[in-house]
Amino acid sequence: MDNDIAIDVEGVSKRFRLRHRGTPSLKSLVLDLFKGRSPAQELWALRDLTFAVRKGRTLGIIGANGAGKSTLLALLAGTMTPTTGRIETQGTVSSLLELGAGFHPDLTGRENVYLAGAIMGLSREQMRRRFDDILAFADIGRFIDEPVKHYSSGMYVRLGFAVAVEVNPDILLVDEVLAVGDVAFQKKCLRRMAEFREQRKTMLIISHDLHTIQSISDEILFLDHGLIKGMGAPQTVIDQYESFSLGQAGTGLRREWGTGEVLLKGAAFANDAGLATTRFAWGDAINIRLDYEVRQAVGPCVFGYAVSDEQGRLVCGSNTQIEGAVVPALAGKGTVDLRLSQLTLATGTYLFSFSVHSADHSANYHRLDHAYAVAVQAPRRFEGCCYLPSEWRFEAGRES
């Protein structure tokens, strides 16, 4: 193996045998034998992965749930064995697969720290030298001598992270750690990971937080159903991932229905520069052009739109009737333009629905529910998914 390579993965596949119900028993095994039925179904969590990570680089791994990210990390950590292929790592590997997962509830924090150290192959003496740093990072004070079952989940996670980081491995595997803990702790973790990079250590990170993973990674690996869809520069791969997941978004919620007198033939999204796109940023305008076709003469019509989040929960919506827009008598084919002038949604994927119905709401001519996915990037922080312009004002110095 090249001396500069920290992780070398070659043709690795991982197969799981799925059993129909729970843990197998001798009974089900015997029954299966008699019925001649194959005892297990197969699931290929990873298929023929080949890639390498150079020393000192940080590789981000992204992909939808079930893409095989965690399986890959488990293989690299050595807890699972690949079905085919070969994995080589240089140096000690420490994994943050599940923070504090190896802790025993009845042992004290201190005992668990030494146990975790021993599991990662450190001697008691090495652990003793690191103990103060671990205690300082975890910031749990006198609780270190309490059984960890009395810890809050935050303390648990802090201690888990502190141990994994302070053992100072050559390769650190991080699985979705940034999703837990409060903001202050997350910042601390990110700082520690930045220090790690400066020390030319190798890191593999799984996260759903694309913004963070983009800022921390040198390279990104995009997995989908156990296959490598892309690997390369963070911006490029994340763009690829976002367009891919937009294509997948809302597929289960999509619904098209109506009586068909007027048909919506499609919607085109564009920004103010006139470029067709489904990705927008905070404050952007969204220009939507709807194509319609009248199949049968109808009376006064109403066009409407709605924005939902990825789960299909309504965020907001409106229509020509509410807005007082005049809809001319429709005939043949035509277009309707809708402009949403300022985007104040939080970062995420949103689903657009469109409708055309009669003015008295008695007939739905055509509805496209959750039919178009749009990605929004918002640097601004606020609660919820929709921002209202807010101003705060104080008057000080008034005497009672």
Next chain:
Amino acid sequence: MIRLIQSVAARRELLGILVVRTLKIRYKDSALGFLWTMLGPIFLILIYGLFLRLMRFPLSLTVLVTGIFVWQYLAMCMGDAAHAVIGNANLVKRASFPRLLLPLAMTLANLVNFLLSLVVVAGVLVVKHTHPGPLWLLPVAVLAQFVLCLGLGCLLSALNVFFRDVQHVTGVVTMAWFFLTPVLYDVIEMAGSSSLAALMPFYFLNPMAGILALYRAALLGQALPNTAWLAESLIMAGAIGWFGITVFQRLQARFADEL
């Protein structure tokens, strides 16, 4: 096998911590701690002692005490084996270390318990003015039993990952095995009875028969049985140890998938 021993030796620090952890958890929050694990065998001795006395069964207390305590080591290992791996699912899924450490730590923790309980046995022997036999046989017996327990621990803990029935089957098997082992009777007297003598070579295929004979020879000064029979038992103990470890090593790669 040599590479396996090396890999285990390299992680002896972890092994030590696992053994201590097992003992600590067993005795946590209990004032009497170690005494509780003694109470089981002590009650067994009281019950069987009383019963056998009532039945006018010719069995001395010292023979019974050695039998019960020695048996207890095996029974504890059989009982704990089921959970040696699945009870540490978190560790298995999270960290990579020789999986063999798990049943090994379990067997060692029970060995510590057993060696401590031998103090109680020694007390009984002193009270009863028993003269011990060749004491060098004692470590031989302990080693043989340890190998046997480790093999069974490996086998059962590995199989239980795939078939949870194992833990239920174990209880029944242990019970039957108890009566096939000369815990409540004296194998030397049995061998003397002509009707049973022909069965003896088969009887000593049970490794616990020979091992217990070794213990009683060392502690009570009993005569050793026929050397060929004894060898039979010891070879069986070694074979079970080897078989259990081999099966365990074959299966351990798939533990993380199943847990």
